[in-house]
Amino acid sequence: MVDSLLIADVRPWGGPPVDLLLENETVAAVSVATGSPTGPGERVDGAGRLILPALSDVHLHLDSTRLGLPFRAQTGLPGRWGRIMNDREHWRSAERSVTERAAFTLAVAVANGATRIRSHAQVDADSGLAKLEAELAARERYDDVCDVEIVAFPQVGLLLEPGVVDLMDAALSAGADLVGGMDPCELDRDPVRHLDAVFGLAEKHRVGVDIHLHEAGELGLFTLSLIIERVRALGMAGLATISHARCLTSGLSGVPAAIEQLAELDIALTHAAGAQGWALPLLDLAAAGVRVGVGMDGQRDYWSPYGNGDMLDRAWQLAFVNGFGSDEHVEHALAVATWGGASVIDRGLRPLDRSEPHPGFAVGDPAEFFLVDADSPTSAVMDRPADRTVIHRGRVVSVDTALDGFEIPGRWGRGRS
Ligand SMILES: [Zn+2]
Structure with missing residues (x-):
């Protein structure tokens, strides 16, 4: 070197x-x-x-990607549960193994300019640790060209199927870097038990958390408040990330106070540049000093036909869904896709600041x-x-x-x- x-x-x-x-x-x-x-x-x-x-893909699912494989028609029923079951039914019969698919997608990401990656690895009663092990192997293969963090991700919730909390525990012992969570109200219908399990694992393994929170409106703000409460009580400022945080797009009166608390506790946000009620208020978040990064999420997988491994494409999408047209604003979208994501992964880096646009x-x-x-x-x-x-x-x-x-x-x- x-x-x-x-x-x-x-x-x-x-x-x-x-x-x-x-x-x-x-x-x-x-x-x-x-x-x-x-x-x-x-x-x-x-x-x-x-x-x-360098570009940073800070929210993707290397275990479900089908990049490089023949395009596949969507067979899942609409909604989260339909997609979960679609993935469960088909992931084992894909044309290439999870490790091969994850490695290919990593290579495409790096070749297109992304050197920092945070990927979620699904841990559930169906797949056990198989998907995590595949992501660990793909990370190992490209260890010299990119930095990859892996989140143990309870896609199907922590409480609906037996043994998932223990599997998550095992995943963290096996090399996962962070504990994930997933819509604690809507999926497990028990946010306190769900979040206590997530933060309990974080404490036990001394790792950060990255929680998928699609819950919208007041419900999402309520869950967000429970997460904030735990970050504060456990002294985990700078160790938490919330993915999607759709509730912050709600326009509800509680949003500005929530953003203030995210900044105070250095809780970062990642998302996938979605449209129609999924576009985060990027400029408000930057003004408040909240770290924000963007990622590909699922790519041409059993959930979504979108994604191509090029984070510059995702920067375009981020600018587009936010209605950005001025150079200043498009450059901000690019800053989120590059430095913003890097600052989510490496809290030693300064957050994006509108007074330092470059x-x-x-x-x-x-x-x-x-x-x-x-x-x-x-x-x-x-x-x-x-x-x-x-x-x-x-x-x-x-x-x-x-x-x-x-x-x-x-x-x-x-x-x-
Ligand atoms: Zn995701």
Whole structure:
């Protein structure tokens, strides 16, 4: 592994050309491009391309993805339970194993510029720890090109089927990084027992939590208040994430106070850039200092036909569903998909701040970037150019959607055919 990498002639967030020196996995110096920079280590010629903080996919399900497999018609009944059962009925008979599917999807994500990933691994009475083990194996395979956190995720609830809490306990012992939860009122219909189990496991294993909360309106705000109560009581500020947090889109009078408490306890949010009542109030959240990241969620799986492994596409979707049209706002969507997600995973990073719209290039910032041939950040989001150079921990890990030892086949590589 190189200790030093000089990236010459690149434009951070579309600004003036600079030479960027990376050392020991962080930014060591940013200087006006000279045309002939010298440095002690390896060198990349940026050729005037745009450089941005690496993309971060902080909410996906590597165990259900069908990226790269033949497109499959949706056979699930509408609604959450219909989709859960559709997955349960079919996941074992997919054309490739969970490990192979998870690994392929990771490779596509990295080749497209995402180097930080948080994935949920379903733990339930049907699959036991099989899906977690598959995700652990996929993470191991691509350990040198991306950082992956895995959440033990009780997709079917904790209380409806026997033994799930014990399985979650075993998942955390087996290598899961965080404890998940899932709609404690709507699914288990017992939010106190559900959340006490989640936070009990978090305490026992000294890990953070990342709870799926689709519950809308007052019900969702009620569940949110129970989560906030536990984070506060257990001294878990900075260790909790809520995924989707649909209740914050409700426009109810309790929303601003809830946002204030999220900021106070450094509770992060992740979501999938959904439309129709799922779009989070991004600008309000940034103004309050709440960490927000975005992810692919399920991709072409037994739940959803959407997703293609390209987080720049998801940045476009995020801007689109929020109705963003100005450069300032599109760049904010891009900042959420890059630095915002990174700050959800690494609480040592500063949260997105509207007064610093172009983060990632201060001395000491992580050496996680991607280069792309685009006029501006907004045009990068609109065009999603294929030629990307991806840098992880200060070294180049992918050029033009070809990871070392893993060429992304066909249309998944965008730049290749
Ligand atoms: Zn999810």
